[in-house]
Amino acid sequence: MLTIYGCFRSRATRPIWLLYETGTGFDHVPVIQSYRLADPGAADAPLHTASAAFLAVNPQGQIPAMRDGDLVLTESLGITLYLARKFGGDLGPRDLAEEALATQWALVGATAVETPALEILQVHGKGLAGTEEGARSIAAAQATLRRPFARIESHLAGNGWMMGGRFTVADIVLAECVRYATAEPGTLDPYLALKDWLARCHARPAFQRLWAARNAEPM
Ligand SMILES: N[C@@H](CCC(=O)N[C@@H](CS)C(=O)NCC(=O)O)C(=O)O
Known part of the structure; x- marks a missing residue:
C-alpha cells in the first residue's frame, strides 16, 4: 500500500495534489511538525516529526515522506516526480526529454523560488508584514524572485503550461513553490502569464479538494 506521511499544512500538499489528480488511493498518516506542538513529549501528543515512530521512517525528522512497498522517499519534489511516473499517466513525463524538463522545473522551484517565497509567507505568518522590518524582508524576497519569475513568465507566455502544452x-511542483509568495498581495501582478497560470492550476478540482482539506486542518 502507498503511504504518505505529513499533515496538509506542509509540503505534503505536493504529492497529495498529484495523487488527487490521478485518483490514486493511499494511506494518509497526518504527521505534524513537532515545533507546532506545545509539548511534543506529552503522552497524548499526536504523531509528529520528532516521534520515534516517524524517525524510523525519515531519520531527518521532516515531512513529507512516502512508503511504496519497500521504497521510502523523503523529499517532497522527489516523491511527487516518482508518483507522477508511476501513477500520473499524462501528468507524468512522456519521454526522456519531458523527464528532464520536469526535473528542471522542480529544481527551479526548489533552488530559486521556494526560499524567498517561503520568506514572504513566514513574514505574514508571524504577523510582521505591517512592520518596517517585515516590509523590508518582503521587498528583498520579491527582488530575489524577479529573475526566476521573469523566466517562468516568458516561458508561460509562449507555452501556457510548464511542459508539453498540458x-x-x-506545474504541480512549481505552483506549490510559487504559491507561498502570494501571501503578499500584488507579488505576482507584474507577471501576467504567471498569475494566470497559477489561477488555472488552483481552479483544478484536485487542488480545490486539497485546499479545502488543508483549511479544515487546525493551524
Ligand atoms: N526539502 C524538504 C523540506 C521538508 C521540510 O522542511 N518539511 C517541513 C514541513 S513543510 C518539516 O518537516 N519541518 C519540521 C522540521 O524541520 O522539524 C522537502 O521538500 O521535502
Whole structure:
C-alpha cells in the first residue's frame, strides 16, 4: 500500500495534489511538525516529526515522506516526480526529454523560488508584514524572485503550461513553490502569464479538494 506521511499544512500538499489528480488511493498518516506542538513529549501528543515512530521512517525528522512497498522517499519534489511516473499517466513525463524538463522545473522551484517565497509567507505568518522590518524582508524576497519569475513568465507566455502544452507534474511542483509568495498581495501582478497560470492550476478540482482539506486542518 502507498503511504504518505505529513499533515496538509506542509509540503505534503505536493504529492497529495498529484495523487488527487490521478485518483490514486493511499494511506494518509497526518504527521505534524513537532515545533507546532506545545509539548511534543506529552503522552497524548499526536504523531509528529520528532516521534520515534516517524524517525524510523525519515531519520531527518521532516515531512513529507512516502512508503511504496519497500521504497521510502523523503523529499517532497522527489516523491511527487516518482508518483507522477508511476501513477500520473499524462501528468507524468512522456519521454526522456519531458523527464528532464520536469526535473528542471522542480529544481527551479526548489533552488530559486521556494526560499524567498517561503520568506514572504513566514513574514505574514508571524504577523510582521505591517512592520518596517517585515516590509523590508518582503521587498528583498520579491527582488530575489524577479529573475526566476521573469523566466517562468516568458516561458508561460509562449507555452501556457510548464511542459508539453498540458497540465503536468511540472506545474504541480512549481505552483506549490510559487504559491507561498502570494501571501503578499500584488507579488505576482507584474507577471501576467504567471498569475494566470497559477489561477488555472488552483481552479483544478484536485487542488480545490486539497485546499479545502488543508483549511479544515487546525493551524
Ligand atoms: N526539502 C524538504 C523540506 C521538508 C521540510 O522542511 N518539511 C517541513 C514541513 S513543510 C518539516 O518537516 N519541518 C519540521 C522540521 O524541520 O522539524 C522537502 O521538500 O521535502
